[in-house]
Amino acid sequence: MNGRPYVREVRTASWYFGRWRDLHHMLNEISSIFIGGYALILLWGVKSLAAGEQAYLAFLDGLTSPLSLTFHWVALGFTLLNSVSWFGVTPKAMPVQIGDEFLPGHYIAIGHYVAWFCVSLVVLVVSGVFSNG
Amino acid sequence: MSHRTIDLEVMRYRPEQDDEPWVQTYKVPCEEDWVVLDALIYVKDNLDGSLSYRWSCHMAVCGSCGMMINGEPALSCKTFIRDLPGDVIRVEPLTNFPIERDLVVVMDDFIEKLQRVKPYIIRDESKPISEGEHRQTPAQLKKFKQYTLCINCLCCYAACPQYALIPEFIGPAALTLAHRYNQDSRDQGWEEREDVVATNEGIWDCAFADACSIVCPKHVDPASAIQQMKISSTLSWYKNLIGLGGKKR
Amino acid sequence: MEVITTDIAIVGAGGAGLRAAIAVAEAAPDLKVALISKVYPMRSHTVAAEGGAAGVIKSEDSLENHFHDTVSGGDWLCDQDAVELFIEQAPKELIQLEHWGCPWSREADGRVAVRPFGGMKIERTWYAADKSGFHILHTLFQTSLQFPTIDRFDEYYCTDLLVEGGRCQGLTAMEMRTGRIKVFRAKAVIIAAGGAGWMFPFTTNGAVKTADGMAMAYRAGVPLKDMEFVQYHPTGLPGTGILLTEGCRGEGGILVNKDGYRYLQDYNLGPPDPWPRKKAMELGPRDRLSQAFWHEQQKGRTVSTKWGDVVHLDLRHLGEKKIDERLPLVRDLARSYVGADPVHELVPVRPVVHYMMGGIDTNIDAATAMPGLYAAGECACVSINGANRLGSNSLTELLVFGGRAGRHAAEYARKTTHLTESLADQLGEMAAQRVTELFHKEDQGESLSVLRGEMNKTLESGAGIYRTEDTLQETCKKLAELRARYRCLHLDDKSKVFNTQLVYTMELGSMLEAAHAMAHSALQRKESRGSHQRLDYTERDDDNFLKHSLAYYAAEEDPRIDYQDVVITRSQPAARVYGGAES
Incomplete structure (x- = not known):
C-alpha cells in the first residue's frame, strides 16, 4: 500500500526505443553530434590551410582515410534526415497569412527545398564543380 | 446490432491497496459504434463499480477523458473500438503525470503552469463597455483562432518527450495559450508573458519533437505555436541587442 | 473537521x-471567493454549448423584439420584469466577454457577427463558429485566473x-482526491451547479x-420552480444524444421525414x-419542433434506424x-x-433532452x-425561460444572472x-454523517x-x-419506490481516493x-403549455395555470406543490404564432 499518487519512472536512457516517433526525434537530435563534428573538421581544415600547404595537404590526405569517409557518409545521412525533418515542419514555424487564409503548408516547405537547391547550386558553382578541368 | 467482444486491459492503481499499478482485464461485449469510453462505462456499470476514470461530455469537447489507448494518448470518447486492431485494447492513465487512482491522473502541475502564462487579455487601458466591441477582422481572428481550440485534455503533455524528462517544462498546452493571447489583436500583454515563456523552462525547453501536434485531438498544433514564439523571441532579442528595442508590436 | 473560511462560496465553476x-472579484476585491x-x-457542461448567445446588437433589431421573442417563446410563463432586465443587460455582458478575449466570429468589417x-424575429445570436459555449467557458476560466481573491x-x-437561523452560512464538500469532508464557512453561497439532463436516458x-x-437547495427547504418544463432539443444525434446546434437550421438547414x-x-x-425565413418552419421554437417529431413518429413517417x-x-x-466555416464541429x-458527412449526406437526428427551464x-x-x-444558470429559475427557453438565451442568462448573483451576494x-467556527464544525459533522453512512450499508442487492x-x-x-395523468401517476409511484430503494444502496468501493462510485451514488440521490x-409538478399542472404537453389537457389554461409551480421538499413524503403568480408587465398572454404571420 502506497497511499499516494504513483509516479511512473521514465527510462532516461532508453525511452525512445518504444515508438518510431520518439526514435525519429532522437535521431534528429543525435544528428547534431555529426553536424557539429563536421563543422569542427571544417574548422580544422581552415586552420591547416592557414598553417601552410603541407599541413593542408596532410589534412586533405586525412579526409580520404576509411574512418573519415565513413564519418562523412554517416554525417551526410544525418544531415539529410535533419534537413528533410526540418523542412517538413517549417510551415509550423513560419506560417504565411495572405488575407484571411493561411498559405497551404506545403508551399512553404517546397519554398525551402527550392532555396536549398539554389544555395547548393551556388556553392557547387563557386567551388568549381561545374568548371572544366 | 453487431457485437464484438474485446479484452479491455485496464491499468489499475488503488493507492490504499496497491504498491504499484497492475493490469486488470475485462471482457466487454462492444456495440459496433462504441468508443473506448463506452467500454469503460460498461465495465463500471456492469462488471466493476470500483474502476475510476474521468469523463463528462462524450463529444470530445470537455477534455476529461484523455488516456493512453494502446500506448498513445487520446480521448477515449473519440477513439472508436472499430478503428483499433485486434481484440485486445489496453488503456492506461496519461503518461508523464502521477496516477491518482486507476485512470485518473494528478493534473496540479498543468493547472499551475496554465495560470503562470497569464492566459487572459492584458491591456494598458481597458475599453469601457459603452464603447462596444473591439473591431477584429476575420483575418485577425484567423491568426490565433486555431490556438483557442485547446480543450486541456493533456494528451500533448503525455506525448511530449521533453516534459517526460524535464518536469519543469511549461509544456505544449500552456505555452500555446500564451501564444494565443500574444497573437490576439486585442491584447497588449506580450512583454509580460515573455518574462514567463521566453525562458529555459518555457519555449527553450521545447526540442520540436512535434509529438504534441501529432497526438492533439483538436488539431491545435502546439508545436507551431512554440516555434513561432521562439522566432519572435529571438528577433526581439537581436533587436534589443542592436538597440532597436525589443517590443514586438 | 477542516473548516475553510471564505466570504462567498460558489458551487459550480461553469459559465454562471x-x-x-x-x-x-471585480465588485468587492476585499472579499474572498471559494x-x-x-x-x-x-470540464463544466457550458463547454458543450454550440450555437451561441443572444443579445441585441444589430441596428434593425430592438430590445422589444428580444423581449417578445423570449416571452412568446416561453408561452407567457416568463417573469416579464426579469426578461426586461435580461435583454437590456444581454449585449453588455456579451461585449464584456468580447473584451475578455472571447473569439466571437466576425463580419468583414471587424464587428461581431x-x-x-x-x-x-431578427438574428441576434453571437457565435464563435459552433463552439460558442466552449469559448465562453474557456474565456471566463482564463480571465478568472488573474484574480487573486478567487x-x-x-x-x-x-x-x-449549512443553514443556521434560517440563513445559508456555508456548505460541506468532499475533496475527491482524499475523500475528506470539509466545511466551507461563508457569508453567502451561490449555487451555479447546472442542470439535470442525466435524469433522462437520452440527453x-x-x-x-x-x-x-x-x-442541495431543495433539501434545505428552498422550492424548485417550474420543474415540469423540460426542453427537448429537436436535433440530437441518435445513439449518443450528441447535440447538433440550432445554428444548423439558423444557417439554412432543413428537416425532412422519410x-x-x-x-x-x-x-x-x-x-x-x-426559405430561410425567421420564426418559421425549422426556425420555429424547440418545443414545437420536438412535438412535431412525436406526431410524425405516431404517423409512421419517421425513418427507422x-x-x-x-x-x-x-x-x-x-x-x-460554409459548413466548414460556420459548423465545423457539427461536421x-x-x-x-x-458516419454521415453533412456536406454530402443527410444526418439522422431526433429530439433529445437538453435543458431544464x-x-x-x-x-x-x-x-x-x-x-x-443565491442561484444562477441552468440550476436556477428566475424565470426568463418560462415554459420553453428560446435557443441561445441560456448562455446569455448565465452571464447576466451569474454576474448579478455575484454582485448581490x-x-x-x-x-x-x-x-462561529464551532457551530460550523458541528453542522459539518452532521452533514458528513450522511456521506459516511453510505459506506456502511449492507449489500441488499x-x-x-x-x-x-x-x-x-x-x-x-x-x-x-x-404526458398524461396515467403516465405521470405511474412515474410518481415509481420514483417513490426508487427513493425508498435508494436508501438501501450499498457501495462496494470503500476507497477514500477518487471514489467515483460514491460520487455517482450521491448524484443519483440528487437526481x-x-x-x-x-x-x-407535472402531474399537478393540468394544462398544456410550452414544453409541458398533456394529451389529457391539450389546451393552455391561463385562468388556472398562468402560474409558476413551486415544489417543496417533504422528506420521505411527496413534495408539496404551491403556485406563484407570473409577473406580467407589458405582454398579455396571446396565441403563439409561428410560420408566416409575423415574418
Missing part, C-alpha cells in the same frame, strides 16, 4: 459560477448547505449534469417557402465552405458518431427565499457575519446502474414530450429528488 466569481466544483472548470436561431477548489463535491447533457445544486418531406409545414410552422426512429437534417445545400461530430426559485437579483443563498456578505436505469426509463415514459419534484 465563473461569471459570478469574477463579478465578486469557487468549488466537482470537475475542473473547463450574429446568426438567427429558432423563434427569433480560490478554486477543483474536484470537490458539495454535499449540503445532450454531459455526465456531470446531475441536479446536485437543485437537490419521404423527404419538410413535415414541419403540417404543424402550424409553414409554409416552407421562401439501428438507433431507433429519426428524421433527417439536410445541410447539403449550404456547401462545404466532425456527425461524421464521427453517425425549471430550477431553484430565485428573484430578479438571483436571490432565493433563504437569506444568504457580495453586497449581502458585506452586511453579515460568519457562523440494489445496484447503482439498475436504479439509475429505472429512473431514466420512468421519466422518459411518464414525463417525456407528451431522484429533482425528478420527484419534476414528476409531481
